[in-house]
Amino acid sequence: MPRTHKQLIIAICAMIILSSVFLFLPATSMQVPEPPYYQKYYSKPATDQLIRAELGHSTWTFLHTLAAKYPANPTAEQKAEMKSFVEMFGRLYPCEECGQHFREMLGKEPPKVESGVEFQKWLCGLHNKVNLRLGKAEFDCERLNERWDCGCKV
Numbered sequence: 001m002p003r004t005h006k007q008l009i010i011a012i013c014a015m016i017i018l019s020s021v022f023l024f025l026p027a028t029s030m031q032v033p034e035p036p037y038y039q040k041y042y043s044k045p046a047t048d049q050l051i052r053a054e055l056g057h058s059t060w061t062f063l064h065t066l067a068a069k070y071p072a073n074p075t076a077e078q079k080a081e082m083k084s085f086v087e088m089f090g091r092l093y094p095c096e097e098c099g100q101h102f103r104e105m106l107g108k109e110p111p112k113v114e115s116g117v118e119f120q121k122w123l124c125g126l127h128n129k130v131n132l133r134l135g136k137a138e139f140d141c142e143r144l145n146e147r148w149d150c151g152c153k154v
């Protein structure tokens with residue numbers, strides 16, 4: 001076979017192999033499994049129990065104080081903002097297992113934001129579900145005002 005024919009055949013073979021690699025590459029990369037949820041925001045999951053408890057305690061303080069401050073008769077804008085805050089909170093809370101559980105609870109019981117009392121009770125109920133999961137005592141939601149206030153009394 002003349003030399004130029006041989007070179008031509010080699011070149012055609014190389015083109016076929018290369019084009020098949022580029023054709024199949026996207027298909028194989030689509031099969032890569034989704035990374036764990038926490039990797040969307042953080043490089044490592046939160047596993048330290050002490051930090052988890054400290055973070056949790058401070059966060060509940062923040063959430064119940066926020067709820068105590070939520071208006072008795074919120075405007076449409078305030079309701080929408082609180083709803084989106086709760087949803088975003090569930091997505092960003094920096095303890096992944098806690099956040100996942102929180103999001104599952106939200107799926108079953110979306111935030112009740114029609115009034116201050118309603119929102120406070122909803123949050124209390126949610127906190128009680130976490131308490132139950134962790135083997136902690138249930139809190140009496142009728143006594144919320146004795147434990148939490150808005151910190152805005154004169």
Ligand SMILES: Cc1cc2nc3c(=O)[nH]c(=O)nc-3n(C[C@H](O)[C@H](O)[C@H](O)COP(=O)(O)OP(=O)(O)OC[C@H]3O[C@@H](n4cnc5c(N)ncnc54)[C@H](O)[C@@H]3O)c2cc1C
Pocket residue numbers: 052053054055056057058059060061064093097098099101102123124125126127128130131134138139144147
């Ligand atoms: C959204 C969220 C999800 C969490 N999920 C997990 C989890 O999956 N796994 C895990 O190990 N930890 C989780 N935690 C942390 C956990 O809930 C506790 O914060 C942590 O164990 C420390 O508990 P604590 O005894 O200090 O009381 P906390 O539960 O932190 O409560 C703080 C204070 O709130 C009061 N309180 C208790 N219950 C209620 C209630 N129902 N309503 C109003 N006030 C109340 C009490 O006075 C208590 O001292 C989560 C925290 C948050 C904020």
